[in-house]
Amino acid sequence: MAQKIIAGVTVDVNEEGYFTNPAQWTKELAAEVAREEGIQLTDKHYAILDFLRERHSKGEALTIRSVGNSGIIDIKGFYGLFPGAPMKKAAKVAGIPKPASCV
Amino acid sequence: MHRCASPLSKTMNMANEEFPLKKVCIICAKGTIEDVYAALVMSNGAVMEGIETKMFFTFFGLDAITKKTMNCLHTGTVGNPAMRMPGGLPFPTLLGVIPGVEAGVSSMMRSQMDKLDIPPVKEFLEMIEAGGGEVYACKLAMDMFKLKKDDLWEGVKEVLTVGQFYEKCGGLQTQIIFT
Numbered sequence: 463m464a465q466k467i468i469a470g471v472t473v474d475v476n477e478e479g480y481f482t483n484p485a486q487w488t489k490e491l492a493a494e495v496a497r498e499e500g501i502q503l504t505d506k507h508y509a510i511l512d513f514l515r516e517r518h519s520k521g522e523a524l525t526i527r528s529v530g531n532s533g534i535i536d537i538k539g540f541y542g543l544f545p546g547a548p549m550k551k552a553a554k555v556a557g558i559p560k561p562a563s564c565v
Numbered sequence: 566m567h568r569c570a571s572p573l574s575k576t577m578n579m580a581n582e583e584f585p586l587k588k589v590c591i592i593c594a595k596g597t598i599e600d601v602y603a604a605l606v607m608s609n610g611a612v613m614e615g616i617e618t619k620m621f622f623t624f625f626g627l628d629a630i631t632k633k634t635m636n637c638l639h640t641g642t643v644g645n646p647a648m649r650m651p652g653g654l655p656f657p658t659l660l661g662v663i664p665g666v667e668a669g670v671s672s673m674m675r676s677q678m679d680k681l682d683i684p685p686v687k688e689f690l691e692m693i694e695a696g697g698g699e700v701y702a703c704k705l706a707m708d709m710f711k712l713k714k715d716d717l718w719e720g721v722k723e724v725l726t727v728g729q730f731y732e733k734c735g736g737l738q739t740q741i742i743f744t
Contacts, residue, residue: 525682526613526692538695546615548696564610565683 469494480553480560484515487557496555499544503555507543509534511556524549524561587738588617590730594743596625598640598674603744604629605689612696620693621730623703627710630702630718635686639671687718694720701725701733 463482466475468491474482479495481487492511496503503511513532517524526549530537544551549561589611593604604620611618628634642648642661648670650656660666675685684692690700702717702724714724725733734741 523682526609526696527682527684527688530692530695536695537692541696547613549613563682564606565681 481557484557492555499551514556518558523563525563525565584738590619590734590741592621592743593626594624596628598638601629609693612693612698618698620700623706630721639667642667642670
């Protein structure tokens with residue numbers, strides 16, 4: 463399994479840089495991963511990351527619609543916070559696997 | 566049989582990495598649930614990948630962006646050999662002609678999709694729009710069905726001729742997809 467040193471901490475990741483062990487995730491690591499993606503994390507970002515991590519821990523599908531219905535942010539805002547590919551980027555920063563959902 | 570790393574597949578992988586898809590233009594010409602959702606899922610998926618996305622609705626596909634019809638699309642219960650009963654048995658075509666069956670099957674399909682977090686048509690279009698995707702309507706088909714811009718969902722960006730749509734489809738790493 464691949465490993466990567468992020469902010470001085472060794473983390474297990476896959477070949478695309480997604481955490482393979484969500485338990486290794488911390489807020490500090492998230493900030494560093496986000497920086498690599500060109501994103502400066504705000505409280506709003508962290509609220510979304512918490513939401514995604516919670517859904518993942520419950521085994522629920524990560525869909526963009528669920529983020530839009532989370533009450534944290536609407537979908538347009540989500541695209542604004544994680545520009546380009548929001549679900550993939552947010553999952554990467556949240557330390558969870560790449561979303562396997564098509565919606 | 567799976568063959569590893571043939572010279573051809575290596576070249577193709579390099580091409581995929583060097584020339585990722587940048588833009589998709591997706592055309593929807595039919596108005597059944599499955600045809601419309603194929604276009605919507607492909608488009609929303611593209612937007613979520615950061616791919617520039619343009620949708621073009623024409624002929625019966627216009628039902629998907631017409632206010633009156635967009636949230637009550639049907640699937641055909643007649644002449645569809647892939648149609649199955651809930652248990653998996655074939656769905657007799659003769660059953661499909663009974664009044665109300667098509668509506669029932671269609672609403673069952675919509676509720677199944679809702680369980681998978683697949684939104685209704687209007688909400689799906691709004692999601693695509695929120696991510697920067699653009700939705701266009703075909704002028705010729707609108708003339709044919711006597712539809713006006715006001716009849717369409719507010720998010721439709723423009724009514725275009727085929728030529729105008731092609732003008733928007735230019736650029737390297739662009740694909741036109743007909744669902």
